[in-house]
Amino acid sequence: MTNIRDLAREAEVSVTTVSRVLNDHPYVAEDKRRAVRDAITKLGYIRNQTAVQLSTGQTKTIGVMLPYVDHPYHAAILHGIAQCAFEEGYRFLTWQTNYIASHEQTVLQALAQREVDGLIVVSHSLPVDEILRYEQYGPIVFCEHHEDVSSVYINHYTAFQSGLKTLQSFGHTQIGICLGRPDSTNSRARKQAYQDTVSPEDTSWIYQQALTIEDGADIARQWSNQSCRPSALLTASDHVAAGIILELRKQGYRIPEDLAVIGFDGSDLAVVLNLTTVAVPYETIGRQAFSIAISDNWRDHPQIEIPTALLSGLTAVEVKE
């Protein structure tokens, strides 16, 4: 493997000059520049990126902590990160944590060990302040809202409220909700929006642990077994909504006549099912998070709220008298 010292010898210049040529520094005479270029070609030199990283103290790499790379909305955030990273000449390392605390620790460790210049936390299970202890090693940007933390987020309270109000405007009074992980920040905000907006008569209309299509089917069965049912459901994700709709149709119920359903995410599934859904611009979240992670002002803990939009389908429509 030829290195810059070999080049220097071949081109009869100093390593400094070689380095200057490599980095397009102006203070190099044209003939020496050419000599170095010729040496590069002749010896087939290729820069060792690791050495550059050690030398500059920068990896030009951002780490991404997320629970599952193949969940549609995490993947969409990743997409935004990938776009932005490429444009900025950065790379990114992805860690799939499955929400396992020890795996999340590994990611934080990587920041401390200077494997990455910064971290984007898409979703996590460790307490925020434990994660923030690692901010001394570099920027940490969250994709959900926390106080005094760099974050790019959607307002789950208002987003959920918009879904609930839509159902109300369609004439529904018996409204239930589905929540994902019960103790997550997002779920808490959503629950609060629910309590503030519809003042529910029955806590059995809050369906917990709603994450997958299968969870949706479970919830549909729960619903159909209840004596006192909601007439409308705001779900935690399009996947859950899909599970509910499919199971209920299988059981002979009609959507939205027997149960109006609103999804969350604005995914492909929503298009396919003609699902009314709260659309979230996940790609934008990824892009913004990335730009904070590589900006100089991350210490100011910038906070960016990304707006959501209600996307109308046919699973939640005006109630006919």
Place this chain on the structure above:
Amino acid sequence: MTNIRDLAREAEVSVTTVSRVLNDHPYVAEDKRRAVRDAITKLGYIRNQTAVQLSTGQTKTIGVMLPYVDHPYHAAILHGIAQCAFEEGYRFLTWQTNYIASHEQTVLQALAQREVDGLIVVSHSLPVDEILRYEQYGPIVFCEHHEDVSSVYINHYTAFQSGLKTLQSFGHTQIGICLGRPDSTNSRARKQAYQDTVSPEDTSWIYQQALTIEDGADIARQWSNQSCRPSALLTASDHVAAGIILELRKQGYRIPEDLAVIGFDGSDLAVVLNLTTVAVPYETIGRQAFSIAISDNWRDHPQIEIPTALLSGLTAVEVKE
């Protein structure tokens, strides 16, 4: 930032001994080991991973080249890679290329510059032999079949054949297909299977450039405008199948009575639509590709064929007389 030399001074040992303690080398006396450990705690030392990488010449990182991180089946492969990488103590860098040749070059460059120890090429647009020129710098594993190349793949010929034969066994004789990128290796194999299996009467039953839900809707419109139509369609992906089904239902056609449809991938969409589909274990492909990339025998160009399975739904059923 304290380094290994500071530790050596503090613990009154040599840097070699410190390095030994850090790497759990056995030839260190217990008292010195403790002294080093104490120094680590006292000075708050954290290993600089970049220095380790430069020193060992290994990054313990694998690069992944794929067109889009948020396409379900690429994400599924990524999921497999992520799992395997974590288990093996590796990291992975993802490059989203959008099938742009210059972006793919960047990825190859990264291998040459020793940013990664190896490369997994999920899908690509550059010619294979151009990519293989970089094999001198490290293992390159493909997720599709090519001769004399490390690869983990599904046999698109037999996979497509199984779909076609299923349609035939259901009584269909007028069978069409959808293909994705016209010149890809996969499309060629699929087309061959089509020609060998159904000996099509009409080339207008091959629908090209079928990649997204929207493409599917386009194809549905094409189909409904044709005077001589196939009675069954084997599609390039579940997304395309979904687009076709939704558009045709909107136009008042019935699936499978007017058109039987089989998808490809075995994705969530298939579950939701009760779609008959050719299921592909993408996660397994990712895992296997990863293990080849970090194995010693990659120079032998191992080839692993992963089997597919037909998953029955309701969009392709026995033709009633």
Place this chain on the structure above:
DNA sequence: GCTTGCCGTGAAACGCGTTTCATAGTTTAC
């Protein structure tokens, strides 16, 4: 005519952990 200031170049230090090699004291082996 002399001081600034810019251009061009290189030696050496720096970032930091790993590894080779030499040395010396102990055991084990026969």
Place this chain on the structure above:
DNA sequence: GTAAACTATGAAACGCGTTTCACGGCAAGC
């Protein structure tokens, strides 16, 4: 009892590019 085989330890080299600092030459400024 002596050779062979461990165990334990450190100096120095290595991997490799960047950056600081010093210095000579030359042109512009007054």
